[in-house]
Every structure is written in structure tokens, then in C-alpha cells.
Amino acid sequence: MLQTSLRHLAVVAFAANFSAASALADATTPIAWTSVPVEEVTLFYPGQSSFQWLHSPEHPGARMVGRGTACKRCHRDSERSMGNDIVSGGLLEPNPIDGKKGSLQLVVQAAHDEENLYLRFRWKTQAERPGVMHNYMRYDGQAWAFYGGPRSAKRVRQGQEPPLYEDRLAIMIDDGGVQRFAEQGCWLSCHTGMRDMPGEPTSEAVRSHPYLGEGGLGRSDVRKYLPASRTDTSTSWDKVKSPEALAKLKDKGVFLDLMQWRAARSNPVDMADDGFVLGYRLFDEGKNPFSWNVDRDSMTPKFMFDPKKVGRKSLTVSDIETGPEPAALIREDNAAPYDPDAGWKEGDVLPGRLLSRVDARGSAADNSRVTGKWEDGSWIVTWVRPLDTGHDDDITLKRGNTYTFGFAVHDDNVTTRFHFVSFPVVVGIGLGGDITAVRLD
């Protein structure tokens, strides 16, 4: 903690020294947020309402969805009741999580100047601690093993391991390049066959797929993709267009920008990640702020906390209950190479992820001024997104234009479908939209 606060102090001092030239040197922007309009977006629990389900006879709106009708035409202001309905179990949620809420109010403020879009978000977390613990490893007296997991995992449901998964805020942006996103939003990217969705293929099937598997992206599961990336009308996970056809679509701007603020893997270094969706959910070119802290051959951590800087080499299981400080290993800040002879005891815990702001680079590091603070049971996240990142795997935002955004929050130790999502939201840069980013300069 000491080290982290020193780092922040250094940034503040830097900003103070150069306040005239770089008033926005820090991610916690000196914007007078109190003068920026406050909007609220209701996010709701979608369960397994995939693109395929929406077009199926099970969905009364299927025919109109097939013609491109907007979800909100029939579902205006029904997010809360839909979410409550679905989260409690039934057709669209075969495996409900006990006590989970059905919707979430996302408070949004937006502003812009010549350079940047500034966003500020606030939402209440269901848990009484921030979700800052992710991919942790526990020493059992002899070896290290992954510990904890999302609430949907069997071993967590059965109480054998604690719920541990990071809180996240995701933003999808379309500039009109993706047909029907304006009307149907995130649902265009959610399909049968994806992780935790019906019809999930085996990992072997994915690994032997020419595009997704070992000869291609090297994946073993299916993640978000767009209908435009598939060859058949039911947009099957395995009917992927050729790499040449996908590249052409990408050049034409047929992709979604997808950025995620991650409470464990990006927030401790004041960043969000940066990716895009077309044939799969991929990260942009370059290097993410996070990587694995695990040597997969020996299953030992690569780094531990630096006792000289943090006062101890690891966390323990009991720190998890209270919310540990610091929770994250940051290479340039508080990490030391793992010492196998440091006297490890049963119940010692280390993050299985290593963060670095210094090592992050390229288009993957575009969101380098994103700061979240958890206070009084709510996250407040301030996000600076350059209007033009200068990278062709991002959407360029222009003043005077509107864009369709989709928001999602993963709250209270969940991943995949167990999130809250919004219907499409129009954001105007300077004018127009459901939310207008007000002009600062």
C-alpha cells in the first residue's frame, strides 16, 4: 500500500509542477464532474438470451428481431422486470446464483474536449468488498494451486473455495459499421456455443478448428463474435469466414471496439484493456497491462510481493475475507522474483497475475488513464478515452457524431453470462444521443 500511495503522490506532484501544460496528467482528471449532467442506464441480467435464442420460436419477438427491429421497441423500461425474471431461474437461466440481483443502475457522466472522451461511472456492488481478487494461488504445504473462482463454479457453489473473481466494466462501441448493432446491441455478439452458453463445444473441438484452434488463434473456447464473421444464417460458432474475408471486413470497419476496466487486472495500474470483436473477442495489437504470474510447468509463481516494499512476501487466506492491501502484484512497484526457499506456509496466497503499466504497449495500452475507487459500497470509475487512438483496431470518435454504446458490468465474483448488460445506448460527442458528452473546451 505504501508503495502504491507513493506512486500516486509522485503523479500528483508531477501534475502540480506542470499544471499549466498538462492539467490532465493524472487519470483522476480535474474535471468539475459536478457540472456534468448525470444519466442513469439500467443494466439487466440476460441469462442465456443469445442471438440464436432471440431468433427462435421461444422468443415472441423473433420475427421482428429478424427484420432488425430494435429491442427497445418492445422492451422499453422493462429491463428491471426482465432481469428479475431471468436471474431467478427458468428457461434462460438453468443454473441461477442464489440471491443474485436482477439489475444494476449504472450512473454515467460524459464530457469531451478536442482530444478525449471523459467518462465517469458509478454503481453499487452487491458484495461488501470490492472484487479485486482474481486468479489467486494458494500454497497447501507442498504445492501451489489455483484457489477460488467465480460464483458459477461448482467448487464455489458447494462452498469448497471462496468466490474470487474481479469486478469489471465493459464498453462496446459501434460507429455504424456493424449492421443492427444500433438496434440490437450486445446481443449481436452473444451466441450459442460460447463459454457457459448452451451447445458449448468440447475444448478438443475448438482446438482442432482451423481458425479458432491450434493452427489459428490457439484457443480452446468460443468467445464473442459477430454474425458477419460467419458463413451460415444461424451464425454457428464453427462456420467462420476465411481469414482473408475477415481481414476485409475489419478494413471496412465491421468490428466492435470492446474495452474492459478490470478491478484486479488493470485498475491497480490505472488502466483498462483494449480489444475488439469480429471473428472472436481479441485484444488489440501490443501488450496488455496483465500477464500470468505462474510457471505452468512447475506450477509455481514467478513473482512474490517484495517484503522490503510491502512488509510481507504474500497474503494469507484470511486476507481474502477482509479485502487485502495491496491485492495486486505490480512488477515495477511491489514485486520481487519468487523465492522457493522463503519459508512458505500452508494458506499463503499469491496473485496468479502480474501487472505492469511500464510493460504495456501499443494499441492494447490505449486506455492508460482509467481509475476506479471503491467507496461506501460503490465503484467510481473515471475513464479517459482518446477520441482518436491512432490505431486501426479502435473506433475513432468524432465531435458532432453519435455512436452506439453497450455497457456491461460483472458484479460480485462472476464471469461470462452472469453479468448485467444494457440495451444499446446512443452517445453523442458534443450533441445528440441518449447521453451527450458535453463539450469542455
Ligand code: HEC
Ligand atoms: C416485436 C417485439 C419484440 C422485439 C423487437 C424484441 N422482443 Fe424480446 N420479447 C418480446 C415479448 C413479447 C417477450 C415475452 C414477454 C416478455 O418477457 O417481455 C419477449 C421476451 C424476451 C426475453 C425474455 C424475458 C423474460 O422475462 O424471460 C428476453 C431476454 C428478450 N425478449 C430479449 C430481447 C432482445 C435482446 C431483443 C432485441 C435483440 C428483443 N427481445 C426484441 C417481444 C420482443
